[in-house]
Amino acid sequence: MGQIKIYGLEKNINSRRQDLSDVIHSCIVEAFEYPRDKRFHRFFPMNEEDFLFPADRSEDYTIIEISIFEGRKVETKKRLVKLLFERMESKLNISPQNVEITIFENPPCNWGIRGASGDELSLNYKVEV
Template sequence: MPATRIETRRGWIGDRRLEVIEAVQRGLLAGLQIPDHDRCVRLIEYEDDTMISPPNRGEKYLVIEITLFAGRSLDAKRRLYASIAKELAAFDVPTDDIKVILIEVEPVNWGLRGVPANEIDLGYKINV
């Protein structure tokens, strides 16, 4: 049940916001092997004067922060990074402009339906 936040500068996405969100969701599906109905992706666009980035990055620089249950393998993380980069290539986002940050949380520290997530059958594996 990853919770994903995409942050970037306003302007380059235009009216394709939902398309970018769906592209990142597809990257999550391929990389983490979560079910399609597992969706929590938000997009935040910043004005130019409210975000700085490394000088050698372009206008499409973005940070994707994914909070997820701990336990994914290095191979799953590699698939995730590659899948997101592949999906964002359709928007001409250079791989150098993509930063993905994973924040791993033990399921006991994630509340769902009023209980800790480790007490719920999620219907899919975390340790992929």
């Protein structure tokens, strides 16, 4: 299971919403061996007065928060981060300087999905990758 939150300036994130989602999803699918039909993305377009960031970032500054079941290897998570930096730059022209990524891991028992605790679900993908 994974939930993705994407934050950025409203004027930039709204015009790139689908492209951002496609790039992020392609990275998740590849790094985590995640099913293509599982896409849970939430966009948080921010007004300029509500989205403060350092002077060494541009208006492309984007924050990606990824909530997942715990169990993936360190190498797998690092691969995801690397893919995100690479593809955000090559496909969206967003410099790695303007991207911040945080992965939050929780035990499956801390999730409630489709009427069950996450540790009681039957998943169609592996978490231990």
